Amino acid sequence: MKYLENVRTNTGFSVLARWCSFCLIVGSLQFSPALADTPYEDLLADEENGADWLSYSGGYQSHRFSPLNQINSANIDQLKVLWAYQMQPTSISGAGLQETTAVVADEVMYLTESPSSVTALDVRSGNLLWHWSPDLSNEVLNIGFPRINRGVAVLNDKVYVATLDARLFALDAGTGAVRWETQVAENSLGFSLTLAPLALDGKIIVGVSGAEAGVRAFVDAYDAETGEQLWRTFTVPAPGEPGSDTWQGDDWQTGGGSTWLTGSFDPELDLLYWTTGNPAPDWNGDLRPGDNLFTCSVLALDPDTGEMRWHFQYTPHDTHDWDANQIPVLIDAEFEGQQRKLLALANRNAFYYLLDRETGEFLLGEEYSYQTWAEGIDDNGRPIVIPNSEPSREGNLVWPSLQGATNWFSPSYNPQTEQFFVANRRMGAIYFKADAEYQPGQPFLGGGEQALDGDQASGAVIALDAMTSEQQWEFELLTPPWSGVMATAGGLVFGSSNEGQFFALDAASGNPVWNFNTGSHIRTNPMGFAVDGNQRVVIIGGQTLFVFGLE
Amino acid sequence: MPIKSTLRRFSPVKTVIHAGVLALLLCAPIPVFAQAMEGGEQLFQTHCARCHGILGEGGEGPSLKRPQLNHAADDTALLTVITGGIPGTGMPGSWMLSAADAQQLVTYVRALGELPDEPMPGDPAAGEIVYDAAGNCASCHILNGIGEGIGPQLNGVGARRNAEYLRRSVTSPEVEQPKVVDRFRGTLNAFLTVRIVSEYGSYEGMRVNEDAFTVQMRDLAGDFYSFEKAELISYDKAFGHSFMPGYASVLSETQIDDVVSYLMTLRD
Numbered sequence: 001m002k003y004l005e006n007v008r009t010n011t012g013f014s015v016l017a018r019w020c021s022f023c024l025i026v027g028s029l030q031f032s033p034a035l036a037d038t039p040y041e042d043l044l045a046d047e048e049n050g051a052d053w054l055s056y057s058g059g060y061q062s063h064r065f066s067p068l069n070q071i072n073s074a075n076i077d078q079l080k081v082l083w084a085y086q087m088q089p090t091s092i093s094g095a096g097l098q099e100t101t102a103v104v105a106d107e108v109m110y111l112t113e114s115p116s117s118v119t120a121l122d123v124r125s126g127n128l129l130w131h132w133s134p135d136l137s138n139e140v141l142n143i144g145f146p147r148i149n150r151g152v153a154v155l156n157d158k159v160y161v162a163t164l165d166a167r168l169f170a171l172d173a174g175t176g177a178v179r180w181e182t183q184v185a186e187n188s189l190g191f192s193l194t195l196a197p198l199a200l201d202g203k204i205i206v207g208v209s210g211a212e213a214g215v216r217a218f219v220d221a222y223d224a225e226t227g228e229q230l231w232r233t234f235t236v237p238a239p240g241e242p243g244s245d246t247w248q249g250d251d252w253q254t255g256g257g258s259t260w261l262t263g264s265f266d267p268e269l270d271l272l273y274w275t276t277g278n279p280a281p282d283w284n285g286d287l288r289p290g291d292n293l294f295t296c297s298v299l300a301l302d303p304d305t306g307e308m309r310w311h312f313q314y315t316p317h318d319t320h321d322w323d324a325n326q327i328p329v330l331i332d333a334e335f336e337g338q339q340r341k342l343l344a345l346a347n348r349n350a351f352y353y354l355l356d357r358e359t360g361e362f363l364l365g366e367e368y369s370y371q372t373w374a375e376g377i378d379d380n381g382r383p384i385v386i387p388n389s390e391p392s393r394e395g396n397l398v399w400p401s402l403q404g405a406t407n408w409f410s411p412s413y414n415p416q417t418e419q420f421f422v423a424n425r426r427m428g429a430i431y432f433k434a435d436a437e438y439q440p441g442q443p444f445l446g447g448g449e450q451a452l453d454g455d456q457a458s459g460a461v462i463a464l465d466a467m468t469s470e471q472q473w474e475f476e477l478l479t480p481p482w483s484g485v486m487a488t489a490g491g492l493v494f495g496s497s498n499e500g501q502f503f504a505l506d507a508a509s510g511n512p513v514w515n516f517n518t519g520s521h522i523r524t525n526p527m528g529f530a531v532d533g534n535q536r537v538v539i540i541g542g543q544t545l546f547v548f549g550l551e
Numbered sequence: 552m553p554i555k556s557t558l559r560r561f562s563p564v565k566t567v568i569h570a571g572v573l574a575l576l577l578c579a580p581i582p583v584f585a586q587a588m589e590g591g592e593q594l595f596q597t598h599c600a601r602c603h604g605i606l607g608e609g610g611e612g613p614s615l616k617r618p619q620l621n622h623a624a625d626d627t628a629l630l631t632v633i634t635g636g637i638p639g640t641g642m643p644g645s646w647m648l649s650a651a652d653a654q655q656l657v658t659y660v661r662a663l664g665e666l667p668d669e670p671m672p673g674d675p676a677a678g679e680i681v682y683d684a685a686g687n688c689a690s691c692h693i694l695n696g697i698g699e700g701i702g703p704q705l706n707g708v709g710a711r712r713n714a715e716y717l718r719r720s721v722t723s724p725e726v727e728q729p730k731v732v733d734r735f736r737g738t739l740n741a742f743l744t745v746r747i748v749s750e751y752g753s754y755e756g757m758r759v760n761e762d763a764f765t766v767q768m769r770d771l772a773g774d775f776y777s778f779e780k781a782e783l784i785s786y787d788k789a790f791g792h793s794f795m796p797g798y799a800s801v802l803s804e805t806q807i808d809d810v811v812s813y814l815m816t817l818r819d
Contacts, residue, residue, distance in 0.1 A: 095641030095734075138638070139646055144601060146611075146641055212601065427737075432605045434596045442647060443597045448605035453730070454737030455790065477763045479736040498735040499762035512781075515764055521735040 036173030038105045038154045040201040044267060050489075051530040053104045056151050056196035057410060058527060060265040061330040064412040064486050066528035070535040071550060072490035073506055076514040079548050082536070083126035087113045087543040092138045094147030097523055098540045101151045101196065101410075104529040108173070109538075110154060111545065112196075115140070115147040116163035118171060123531050126547065130176035132161075140165045143190045143443050144212025150262070150408075151196035153204060155224050160204050162193030168206055168222060180227035184208065188441050190215050196262045200272070200303050203230060207259025207274060211295075211323075214254035214280040214444035219263075219299070221306060231306035235259060235276045235294050242308075243293035251288040254438045256280030257295040261325040261408050266341070269358055271309060272301040273330070273343060277323030281436040282402075283391040284319070284446025291316040296324045298345065300360060310360030312381060315349050319390045320373070320431060321402040321449075322349040327410050330357060333418055335364075335467050344466055346411050346422045348404025351377055352469040366469035368462065369405035369424050373398050391431035391447045401429035401457075402449045403480070410484035410525045412493065413466060419507060420466035421493050425480030427457035454479050461485055461495045463510060473510030484525035486537075494537060496522035502539040502546070518546060591659025594652055598633075598645050599660070607663040609732045612641060617664045618710040629657045641734075669714050671812035673805060678813025681806045686798065688810075694817070701757075701771060702742065702795055703729050709817040717811045721802070725793040744789040747778055754778075757794065 038054055046052065047059030050068040057064050071079060089096035093114045102111040108129060109121040115136060120129040140147075142164055153160040158179055159171045165187040170179040184206060185191035190213020198205040204222045211217060221230040235257035237243040247255065256279045263274035276299065279285075279292035296315040299308055314324045324347060331342040335354065343357035350371035354364040365377030374383040389398050405425055412421045429449035436446035451457075459477035464470065475495075483496040492513070493505045500522060503515035518541020528537045537548045596605060602612035609615070622637050623629035634653050636644030648656070682688045689698035694705045708717070719726055731741040740758075745768055747754040756770035766786065768776045771794065780786060798807065 089639065091638040093639070094643065096639065097641070138636075139644065142643060147643075432596075434605075435593065436597070443601065445597060445601065448596055448600035449610075450604045450606045450608055451610055451737060454733070454739045455743070455788075457737060475763070478761050479739075482735065497763050498733075501762055501764060503763070512764065523735070 036106060036108060036157055038173075039156060040199075043155070043199060050528070050535070052106070053102070053527050053529045054154055055103060055198065056101050056153070056262040057264070057327055058486075060267065061413075062264040062327045062410075063329060063415065064327070064410045064484065064525065064527075065414055066486060066488040066535075068488060068528060068530055068535040069490040070530075071488065071537065072492065073513045075550060076492070076504055078550050079504075079514055079516075079537070080550075081516075082547050082549045084547070085119075085121055085126045085545040087119075087540075087545070089114060089543060090133075092136055092140070092147070094142070096543060097146050097148050098543060099148045099150050099408075099524050100540070101525045101527050102538055102545065103152060103154055103527075105154045105173075107531060109529075110152045110159050110173075112149040112151050112161060114149055116149050116161065116165075118152055118159060118161050118176065120159075120173075120176065123529065123536070123547075132171055132176035132178075134163050134165075134167065134169065136163065136165055140192075141187050141190055141213070141441060142192055143210065143441075145192075145194065145209055145260075149194055153197040153199040155199035155204070158224065160197045160199065160224075162195060162197055162206050164192050164194065166191040166193050166208065168193065168197065168204065168227070170204075170224070170227060182222060182227040182229070184220060185210075185215075189213065190441050195260055198262050198265065198272075199224065200265060203303065205263065205272065205274075205303070207261070207263075209258050209260040211256030211258040211277050211280045212282065212443055212445060213441060214256065214438045215258070216253055216255055217258045217276065219259050219274050219301060219306065221303070233299070233301060233306035233308060235297075235299070237293065243311075246291040246293040248289050254280055254444060255288065255292060255295065257292075257297075258323065258325065260323075261327065264328045264330050264343075265303065266330055266357060269341065270303060271357065272303040273328040273357065274299050274301060275324045275326060275328055275345070277325050278318050278321045281444045281446030282319075282321045283431060283448060284433050284436050285317055285390065286433075287436060287446060292318070296322060298324060298328055298343065298355070300357065312355055312360050312362065314345070314347050314351070314353065316382065319433075320349075320398065322347070322404055324348065325408055326406060329411060329413050329420070331413060331415070331418075331466060333467060344413070344420060346406050346420070346464075348400070348407060349373070349383070350400050350405035351383070352420075352464060353377075353381070354467070364469060368422065368464060368469055368471065369400060370426060371399050371405065372428070391433040391449075393433055395430040395432050395450070397428055397430050397452075399428040400425060401427040401451045401480075402431070403427070403451075407482070409482060410486075412485045412487040414487040414507060416489065417507065418466045419472065419487070420464040421485045421487055421507075422462050422464065423481045423483060423485050423495060424460045424462050424474075425457075426459060427480045428452045459497070461493065461505060461510070463493070463507070475505050475510045475512065482521070482523045486526040486528060488528065490535075494526040494539070496526070496539055496541075498522070500541055502526070502541065516546075516548070518542065518544065520544070590652075591655040591662075594648075594656050595659050598648070598656065602641065607660070609738060611734060613734070614732050614738075615660055615663045618666070619707075620660075620664070626657050626661065629660060630654065633657065633660070666710065666713050669815070671815055672714060672718075673808030673810075673812040675809070675812040675816045678809035678811065681802065681810040682813055685802060685806060686810055691795065700773070705814070705817060707817060707819055709815040710819070712814070714811055714815060717814045718807065721797075721807055721810060722799040723797050724795040725791055725797075728793060740790070742793065744792040744794060746785075746787045746789060747776075748784040748786075749778065749782065750784065758788070
């Protein structure tokens with residue numbers, strides 16, 4: 001069979017060879033996408049299987065690491081566009097920002113288009129297989145964020161997508177037909193879903209946006225076959241529940257703590273890790289005294305019950321909108337002489353953290369980007385806040401800006417070199433405090449910011465020693481980026497810029513070895529896969545998805 | 552790879568750079584929080600500030616501190632934009648607003664970009680003569696299609712800038728320069744002086760574009776240059792420098808008053 005002749009001997013392709021053998025057995029699928037079937041066992045092996053990219057972060061550990069090494073600094077000058085797909089924004093797509101990470105399963109690429117559509121493409125040609133759009137009203141609320149979607153989850157024969165109007169759909173992977181749908185929350189209260197769902201064994205996990213509308217957020221699990229809700233865990237406790245002593249009065253009812261970014265999963269510990277966003281209202285902390293648990297935190301949840309096993313709050317009583325909705329990266333490595341199961345997170349608040357992911361114990365918290373709000377992190381993991389660094393009526397200049405030292409766009413971890421790569425925003429803002437009154441379905445902010453001029457800001461891709469946070473190198477960008485990074489076993493780190501370049505850096509030195517002008521801003525994460533034994537790298541510039549390869 | 556490449560020589564009058572992407576927005580720095588605006592201010596902070604900045608100076612959304620808004624020629628159109636949004640852009644409709652609140656927002660947003668009526672310090676007719684003769688302003692500025700395009704075009708500058716800003720621009724132009732507001736990149740200096748040394752020589756001009764790998768520059772002769780940053784000997788951004796000379800020592804106080812008055816009359 002033709003594929004087998006092309007299979008490389010690289011380690012990363014062994015699983016591809018297995019799949020091609022499977023295709024051979026099934027037969028008659030040589031030039032068409034194979035059966036749409038992604039069992040849970042495949043999701044467990046997602047990162048090791050370089051041919052597919054089955055989940056948002058390329059595996060439950062959320063390393064966004066491609067084990068493929070066919071493309072490397074010796075041959076990257078031959079990298080070229082093999083095909084492109086142009087997205088089709090509609091009148092309800094808002095600004096048409098595309099923040100999706102495509103997934104590739106069995107030679108089909110599934111991606112979302114703003115606001116909440118799903119497209120299936122043949123990975124060889126980019127030809128359309130099917131396209132699905134939900135019936136969204138132009139009056140759908142998106143309070144505090146653009147009309148975007150970050151991607152799908154795949155499990156068995158279904159593709160799962162969460163929508164701007166707070167529904168969750170299961171689509172038939174072969175046709176895009178709706179298998180089931182469920183209303184997760186009320187969009188009229190400001191709830192939206194923009195994240196890529198996370199598929200576990202028989203379950204689909206989602207979180208919500210809406211803290212800028214004063215929602216009380218939660219993490220939900222749904223039965224993957226039926227859509228039945230299995231559990232809901234609120235991120236803001238009701239009176240009497242653990243953590244409720246960090247709120248006063250009725251503040252908890254509008255407390256925020258959104259769960260708008262895909263989490264991670266440790267199948268051995270059987271723990272689900274999910275991050276939470278800002279307390280509401282954002283910038284006026286006087287209206288919600290206390291630490292405001294469990295906002296700006298990472299939660300370790302029992303995936304069967306939703307029960308919270310532990311939590312760690314990165315930014316107690318946040319007043320700068322520094323959501324902790326960044327990717328929790330699961331790392332198994334030796335930390336200070338001891339082999340540990342770690343959770344690494346480069347936080348929007350400009351500090352890099354390591355936790356023990358079994359217990360939630362705080363292990364390390366170090367500044368990785370310029371900031372003016374904390375002297376450091378104390379032994380318990382609590383920031384030592386610099387006085388007068390809060391928003392004020394007159395305006396108060398603080399670094400980083402409300403969009404943080406990084407944001408939702410993904411970091412990458414190379415387990416072979418223990419390097420942690422971050423797309424870093426370097427920008428300050430004048431923070432203002434204002435009055436706020438909660439009204440259902442309306443913005444509940446209590447202030448805002450005026451960001452500094454772009455000429456007083458910059459960006460970078462930085463490489464950290466994942467165990468110490470020591471910066472190994474930086475590659476400077478003109479302006480604070482909105483796009484993530486992906487490391488590969490080929491010794492490369494792929495990243496992008498607002499100026500539209502998709503580039504590759506040498507992972508050891510940070511030196512640029514290749515770049516391509518996509519012709520528009522880039523606001524998503526790179527991903528990679530392989531087909532017919534050939535490595536592919538993917539980015540979206542503007543409305544166009546580009547697939548690169550050597551041949 | 553050639554380090555210096557003259558892209559193409561344009562007649563300065565016809566020079567248009569990235570008109571769609573880098574629309575020049577000449578922002579007026581005026582105080583906005585008047586007493587009568589309290590209700591509108593609160594509404595603005597709640598519904599608009601997240602994208603347009605709490606001072607209205609822009610962010611992910613454009614600056615609103617300008618007299619003409621692209622999608623809202625008049626107050627009726629502005630009301631439609633506020634309540635209905637702008638399809639195909641990031642501007643959502645705030646259809647949940649009451650009619651009274653929406654109207655308050657219209658008033659507030661309009662006030663952000665409006666200049667207060669100010670007395671002219673001099674004689675605009677005399678100022679026009681200064682513009683043409685003693686100031687020789689057309690040697691660097693295009694006004695109503697006439698002049699050289701080294702500095703910013705001055706059509707409508709009197710609607711965008713108050714007397715204080717105009718006077719400062721004439722006497723100390725390096726203090727504040729026009730900006731480009733880019734949705735993804737933020738607010739950038741539109742006339743930033745850059746000084747570049749490559750193995751082929753030294754170059755000085757105004758940055759027209761830049762990214763992590765390259766910089767594009769236009770010199771005073773109107774030639775474009777594009778450089779690979781990695782191959783440069785040095786690259787300096789001269790913040791606080793302007794190619795426009797200060798005219799305090801060239802023009803008399805009266806002439807400055809007159810030319811400021813003339814610029815104030817340029818409303819369209």
